[in-house]
Amino acid sequence: MSRKLQFQCPVCGSGDVFYSCEPKCCFNHVCAECKATFEPVTKPAGTAKRRIAEPQEMPDASDPAVACAKCESVAVYVDDDGALVCKDCGTVLEVELTEVTP
Ligand SMILES: [Zn+2]
Ligand SMILES: [Zn+2]
Numbered sequence: 671m672s673r674k675l676q677f678q679c680p681v682c683g684s685g686d687v688f689y690s691c692e693p694k695c696c697f698n699h700v701c702a703e704c705k706a707t708f709e710p711v712t713k714p715a716g717t718a719k720r721r722i723a724e725p726q727e728m729p730d731a732s733d734p735a736v737a738c739a740k741c742e743s744v745a746v747y748v749d750d751d752g753a754l755v756c757k758d759c760g761t762v763l764e765v766e767l768t769e770v771t772p
């Protein structure tokens with residue numbers, strides 16, 4: 671089973687983080703607790719590709735999102751073991767939180 675993405679605020683550690691923009695613009699996220707903003711970027715983890723199913727609970731527009739480093743798809747979900755996987759191309763991704771503004 672896959673899960674939808676979730677990030678922790680890089681400033682206060684809260685999981686109450688939402689995506690404030692849209693994929694055609696940017697990946698700015700905002701923490702509901704401390705109002706910090708950040709942008710997650712992905713890079714290939716370098717491990718074998720894998721297949722991932724869509725999560726049972728699909729993310730809505732304000733749920734955390736990232737673009738796949740390989741194909742730019744936003745269909746990126748979390749696998750059983752916590753790995754981020756692009757559903758469209760199967761790339762396993764690592765995520766880094768950039769542009770952190772407290
Ligand atoms: Zn925060
Ligand atoms: Zn934007």
Ligand SMILES: [Zn+2]
Nearest residue numbers: 738741756759
């Ligand atoms: Zn991809």
